[in-house]
Each structure stands twice: as C-alpha cells, then as structure tokens.
Amino acid sequence: VKWLEAGEIAEVQVMLNTTSNLFKQGHRLRLDVSCSSFPRYDINYGVTSQEHAEWE
Structure with missing residues (x-):
C-alpha cells in the first residue's frame, strides 16, 4: 500500500456482489471511492499524520 501522487493513475480491482x-x-x-465504513469502522479523514487534521 502506498499513497498516490496527485494526477497519478492506478489500476485497482474491486470485488462486487452479484447484481442483475x-x-x-x-x-x-x-x-465512488470512500475512505470509511462508518459506524462499522472509525472515520478515516484521509490524512497521513495528525498535524494535518482539521479536528485538532
């Protein structure tokens, strides 16, 4: 796992449930990609360190 640079293109594989x-x-x-599954998991604000967090 690594952080992407702005504008970097990355291939991803997504497992989907059966649909009709x-x-x-x-x-x-x-x-649409989300970085959380609240309330199952705590919210991930998408920052790499606390010093950039808005909630401080």
Missing part, C-alpha cells in the same frame, strides 16, 4: 444489471456497449459505470 446489464451494461450495454457504450454504457459507463461510475465508481
């Missing part, structure tokens, strides 16, 4: 959607040729799928 059919995506026809030319259709697009939008993926």
Whole structure:
C-alpha cells in the first residue's frame, strides 16, 4: 500500500456482489471511492499524520 501522487493513475480491482444489471456497449459505470465504513469502522479523514487534521 502506498499513497498516490496527485494526477497519478492506478489500476485497482474491486470485488462486487452479484447484481442483475446489464451494461450495454457504450454504457459507463461510475465508481465512488470512500475512505470509511462508518459506524462499522472509525472515520478515516484521509490524512497521513495528525498535524494535518482539521479536528485538532
């Protein structure tokens, strides 16, 4: 695991649950990435150190 640089492109693999959607040729799928699963896990504010945290 490493932090990405601004503008860096990275390939990711995402495991999805079975769905009944059919995506026809030319259709697009939008993926929103979140850095938390609250309340299951504590919120990750996406900072690498406490000195940059807004909640201090």
